[in-house]
Amino acid sequence: MNICIAYKCQVPDADEGQLHARTGLPLVSLLEISKIQSDGYLYFSDGILKLQLLSLPGMTPLFVSFEGLERRAKDSLFQQSLIKAVGIGKGKRPSILDGTGGLGSDGFLMASTGCKVSLFERDKVIYELLKDGLRRYAAKDSNGKEVSKRIQIENRDFLESKTLTNRYEVVYLDPMFPMSKKRSRSKRPMLYLQEFLQAENNGDQMLSVAKRIATKRIVVKRGIRSPTLTNHDVDMVYRGNSNRFDVYLI
Ligand SMILES: C[S@@+](CC[C@H](N)C(=O)[O-])C[C@H]1O[C@@H](n2cnc3c(N)ncnc32)[C@H](O)[C@@H]1O
Numbered sequence: 001m002n003i004c005i006a007y008k009c010q011v012p013d014a015d016e017g018q019l020h021a022r023t024g025l026p027l028v029s030l031l032e033i034s035k036i037q038s039d040g041y042l043y044f045s046d047g048i049l050k051l052q053l054l055s056l057p058g059m060t061p062l063f064v065s066f067e068g069l070e071r072r073a074k075d076s077l078f079q080q081s082l083i084k085a086v087g088i089g090k091g092k093r094p095s096i097l098d099g100t101g102g103l104g105s106d107g108f109l110m111a112s113t114g115c116k117v118s119l120f121e122r123d124k125v126i127y128e129l130l131k132d133g134l135r136r137y138a139a140k141d142s143n144g145k146e147v148s149k150r151i152q153i154e155n156r157d158f159l160e161s162k163t164l165t166n167r168y169e170v171v172y173l174d175p176m177f178p179m180s181k182k183r184s185r186s187k188r189p190m191l192y193l194q195e196f197l198q199a200e201n202n203g204d205q206m207l208s209v210a211k212r213i214a215t216k217r218i219v220v221k222r223g224i225r226s227p228t229l230t231n232h233d234v235d236m237v238y239r240g241n242s243n244r245f246d247v248y249l250i
Helices: 014-023 030-035 067-074 081-086 105-112 124-138 142-149 188-196 203-213
Strands: 003-007 027-029 040-045 048-053 096-098 117-120 151-154 168-173 214-223 236-239 243-249
Touching (some): 003 030, 014 027, 014 040, 027 030, 040 124, 048 124, 048 188, 067 105, 081 105, 081 214, 081 236, 105 117, 105 151, 124 142, 142 151, 168 203, 203 214, 203 243
Parallel strands (some): 003 040, 096 168, 168 214
Antiparallel strands (some): 214 243, 236 243
C-alpha cells in the first residue's frame, strides 16, 4: 500500500519531520492528498498519530488507544481465555514474545497481569501507531507508566529471528487470517488491518521459528472456526466468544 504522511501547516512540523525520517514515507500537504496516488495517510491530530485509508472514507481513522482496554484489563482479567492459554496464573508470570504485535491489544492485556511482553511488528505504519499509543499511555498516569514499562516493542520481522539470542517462556502468535465473508462484522481496528495488510500463509515457518524461541509453550490465536495454523497436533485449546487459542507445548 502507498501510505504518505500528511502535514497540515505550510511546512511539516518537528513530529511530522521525525516520522518521515524514521519511516521514509513521503510528506504531502493535507490539501494535496487528493491529487496524488495514495492509499492512505498518517497524520497527527490532537497529539495522536492516526491512519486514514482512502478505501474506508466514511470510517473514523485508526489509532491505538489502550484506555479503551482498561476495563477488560481489570474485570476478570484472569478468567479470559487469552490469559489462561498463555499459562498466566497464581504465581506464574511467564516471559512472553508476541511475534505479531499488531495494535498491541493482546500484548497490553498480557502485560496488565504483570508479565513482561516483547512485541515484534514488521509493518512500519502499524509499528508507528503502536509506538505512539504506548507513548501516550505511559504519560497518562503512574499505572500507565508501570504497564508500559513491561511492554517492549520492536519494528522487526518475527520470521527473521535467527539472530535472536533471548529465549522466552511463551511465544504468542496472532497472524492475519483470511478475511471472513462476514467482513462487515469485524471491529473497526481489525477491519483496518484486514484492508491494510495481507493475510498470511506461512504457518509452518512461524511455528518452526517459535519452537526455537519458546521454552514452555506457543500460543496461536485463531478465529473460532478457522483451521489450525499448521498440521501439527495442538496440545490444548482455549475458546473465547469469537476466537480460539491453540496451545503447543514444548
Ligand atoms: C492480527 S494482527 C495482530 C493483532 C494483535 N494481536 C492485537 O492484539 O492487536 C497481525 C499483525 O502481525 C503482524 N505480522 C504478521 N507477520 C509478522 C511477522 N512475521 N513479524 C512481525 N509482525 C508480523 C502484521 O503486520 C499485523 O500487524
